[in-house]
Amino acid sequence: MAVRQNKYSVFGLVIESELALPELLPGAGEADVRIVCGKVPAALAKPAVRTPWYEVATGQYLLKVDGIACYHVADGSVITIEPHPAAQTEDIRVFLFSSVFAALLQQREYLVLHGSAVVIAGKGVVLAGHSGSGKTAIALALYDRDCHFITDEFCAISKQNGKKVVYPGLPELHVWQDTLDKENREVSAYQPIRRGLKKYAVPIDDRFCAEAVELSNIVLLTHHKRDKVDWRLIEGGAKFEILLHNSYQPDVAKTMADKARQFQLYTAVATTNISQLTFNEQPYKAGEIANFLLKEVDR
Incomplete structure (x- = not known):
């Protein structure tokens, strides 16, 4: 069965998301960014920055939040979220709207x-x-x-x-x-x-x-x-x-x-x-x- 796609507008971008994001305004038109739920890499290959919580490589950002989710941002266009089974959706959105969106924008050279x-x-x-x-x-x-x-x-x-x-x-x-x-x-x-x-x-x-x-x-x-x-x-x-x-x-x-x-x-x-x-x-x-x-x- 097809996954429902929701469109939103934020930071001048049209976001197409499998995850409902009720805090955002509705969007229309061709998507600039896709948010999907799925598996993310356990680690990045040859990261320029590696900490216990996040890793950064050219065109990639990986964030791990214990008990909430792992997030992977690729090339300023795709965000993959792997939620923790017990995580609340509002908690997942908090980190998406802060560190993850900021990394996405930085990949897009804002x-x-x-x-x-x-x-x-x-x-x-x-x-x-x-x-x-x-x-x-x-x-x-x-x-x-x-x-x-x-x-x-x-x-x-x-x-x-x-x-x-x-x-x-x-x-x-x-x-x-x-x-x-x-x-x-x-x-x-x-x-x-x-x-x-x-x-x-x-x-x-x-x-x-x-x-x-x-x-x-x-x-x-x-x-x-x-x-x-x-x-x-x-x-x-x-x-x-x-x-x-x-x-x-x-x-x-x-x-x-x-x-x-x-x-x-x-x-x-x-x-x-x-x-x-x-x-x-x-x-x-x-x-x-x-x-x-x-x-x-x-x-």
Whole structure:
């Protein structure tokens, strides 16, 4: 019997999947990527990167998540998933939508940054930074201030018709319970992204950008202990450092991409306005930082 095929749209791609992916928007047209269920390799031949959890070779990515699934990504076009017999489907999707999709995009030579993205004053703005820097909390606060939402966790950037664009991801934010508590949101109104994990999916229904948005600004979020907010424009070679240091899965990206084309894309993205926003996370709430950003980006 034929396996049911579902079509979805995410990161500017049409996904044809044997696995139902209810978090994604419906897609139509010829598929760019196929997701199938089946056996994956036990290991990659001659990997450039090998860890206990994942392996990377030219055009291949293998991820093993105990008790959940093994995932194999090939040539930016096929994802094979071998689920663990006892795995919950929502757990399988969590890793698919994060590390696996990021590797797929890197195989397709997107620049993938660790960050969230929103639209401020008609401009595509990436909030970059490492875990705990406040990206998702500030993106949620900006959404509450009528900004349109593009993506959370990582941002896929490429050139489209000569312009740098950031592509829409899942129409939801993944928010830790402490952030929901600080923003006076009722946790019971949201579903956890995984059982037992206090991180919740906040759906974005009314202000989600379903199309790519031209990239205007990248804001690096960092912290300090002083009771002030610092805003600094980054110039010259420091822009490249920020892009490199905030690359999502950098060891994967280095192995996947054609070096010349990767340099061209980094060079193009480095012409974007890149700023560093430094604040003390104790006195300053996400809403106050969001208000600051609304003023600075709109100048």
